[in-house]
Amino acid sequence: MDDRREVIITGGPGGHGRISFSDQGSRYKGGPDGGIGGMGGLVIVTSTPSRRDFHHFGHVEAIEGNPGEPGGTNGRTGRDGRPFTIEVPLGTTVVERTEDGEDVELADLLQPGANLLIARGGPGGKGNTGFATSTNQTPVLAEVGAEGEERQIVLELRLDSDVALIGAPNVGKSALLAALSNARPRVADYPFTTVDPVHGVLDLGDRDILLLELPGLSEGASGGRGLGSAHLRHARRAQGLAYVLDGAAGDVVEEYRIVHREVAAYGEGLTDKPALVIVTKADLPEVAGGLERALRAVRRASKARVVGVSAVSGDGLEGLRSELARLAPPRERQRGGPQRTEAPPVPVRPGRVVVSVRDGVFEVSAPRAERILPMVDVKDWRARLQLHAELGRLGVLDALEKHGVQTGDTVRIGGEELLWE
Ligand SMILES: Nc1nc2c(ncn2[C@@H]2O[C@H](COP(=O)(O)OP(=O)(O)OP(=O)(O)O)[C@@H](O)[C@H]2O)c(=O)[nH]1
Ligand SMILES: [Mg+2]
Structure with a gap:
């Protein structure tokens, strides 16, 4: 019997923001109109009498929710990712293994249709509309969607009996x-x-x-x-x-x-x-x-x-x-309609900027900046200039200078590498 599973469950990633201008015919003419990406989809665990154990998981060790759709033109927000439902047998206990190795019981799914919201999706990224300022009417920056909540989960079937x-x-x-x-x-x-x-x-x-x-x-x-x-x-x-x-x-x-x-x-x-x-x-x-x-x-x-x-x-x-x-004297079994429960929100990574230097490479941890970088068209000098200004606003420049960054150094922000100019 396949009665225990360890899986990593992640909410859907948010959709990317869009870079777009209202007059598509001539680049940068007209105002920015790129919309925000949609929210990533929720992941829900629900108990059903149609499942007896976890064999239907096959070899799956990680489950991710549906992504939010990218933002559109005309300021349209992307569609949210559709919720994803994981079916488990009645009597499944959902346990979270926290980072410090502690096991926390999130829910006991006993009734048909009982469910637990286990991972929320990530918010969508800002479109270029969100980067417009009084001094920059032609923003060419946007953000990728944020990752959804991630949890390390143990699903354990505990059969009912007297x-x-x-x-x-x-x-x-x-x-x-x-x-x-x-x-x-x-x-x-x-x-x-x-x-x-x-x-x-x-x-x-x-x-x-x-x-x-x-x-x-x-x-x-x-x-x-x-x-x-x-x-x-x-x-x-x-x-x-x-x-x-x-x-x-x-x-x-x-x-x-x-x-x-x-x-x-x-x-x-x-x-x-x-x-x-x-x-x-x-x-x-x-x-x-x-x-x-x-x-x-x-x-x-x-x-x-x-x-x-x-x-x-x-x-x-x-x-x-x-x-x-x-x-086994007569007892009240849990009754009533399907129970709905929600796992507590996963704490978000603090937005603080942290720089560390390793082997001459400047590693930057800065959640906001990390979401902008993948969307930057590095061949576009405007984009590079605007990124520089944005990194200034986000405090990344100050932090790098404090660590002695110089022209020609390699700077890594998130997964992206930059040659410092
Ligand atoms: N004479 C006698 N034999 C019994 C009795 N109960 C079980 N047996 C015998 O004991 C053996 C094991 O019986 P099972 O009921 O399969 O034992 P079990 O505890 O379920 O065994 P597992 O499922 O393998 O752990 C069988 O050969 C049965 O026929 C009993 O009350 N009297
Ligand atoms: Mg037996």
Whole structure:
């Protein structure tokens, strides 16, 4: 099951501003009329029952919103980029990994159509109209659109359930699920038969309980090896945990300890959930004999309620049903219409001008200037002059002079290189 993804999500880039004059026939005649670029498109994550996991992402590791359209002539603003929607299965938790490596939960998408605005698009660039001043009636400068918000995102599917069945491989979880519910999972005499979590509905007469069998946990799984502990994410929405132990495996107390240790190592409060322990395969003669003693020992070790059952003979299943009912009392599920949420705005890079000199090259960080440079026609002396004046207004010249820039030096602003004149 493809139940976890790391993706970089970026809002659409803004459209570029336009350089244009009202009298197209003769260059620079008439007033400037180049419009502003459109806003980049939003990126939205929405949950839908039509998706079961994230396999439809394929190999995608980065998702970018639609770009805004460039500004037009006649002062027309470019069209905004259309919102882009990412579909995820119900039960997806959206987590942002911040720059300092912290994980922040942005939303839990449980309802069909619940959505999260995850990345806003960048604003469009100014057209040359925006550079007109009383002394410059023929501006030939414009800006490129700004980048959209960028976030490093972890999408994690956490399946819904009332009770999660947890245990070592091959202990009889699937056989138990089949005996209790409408589910018909594969039961086989080898470990890791169940590779994906399996749902089953247990009908209590007056209500249903949603059971979820997790694939077998193996010792040391939480150490990152194997898939064992990754599946525990699907226990996070459960009200209670049912530990399934193989009565025929020998030391059931040790078996309980191993599984419980894995659950504790996963963390996230799983061990704070109410728990029930089930010792199964009680039909086997070697189990039946010592069953009462085994149940007592596990009760002492786990401090939980403990039942002995057999999926084969059906012994103890009635009692187990009432224990499960008690473990998962009726609860209010989140209801109502689709929820809409918005991720907090990503802080914008401060507009400050910073110059650093490396290997004789003057590196300039100046967000405003960086957006003008790619649009400059360096073969046009007017454009070069106007750029110079604009760099003065933006404080870039002062900063460069402070660092001792001289004619002939290389200056890098954003991705663009200039020979200083
Ligand atoms: N005698 C007896 N055998 C059982 C019982 N429950 C399960 N088994 C047997 O134990 C083996 C494993 O059963 P499964 O239900 O597949 O075990 P599981 O825990 O789901 O295994 P994985 O999905 O591989 O982790 C099978 O051979 C079953 O027939 C039981 O109550 N009594
Ligand atoms: Mg199984």
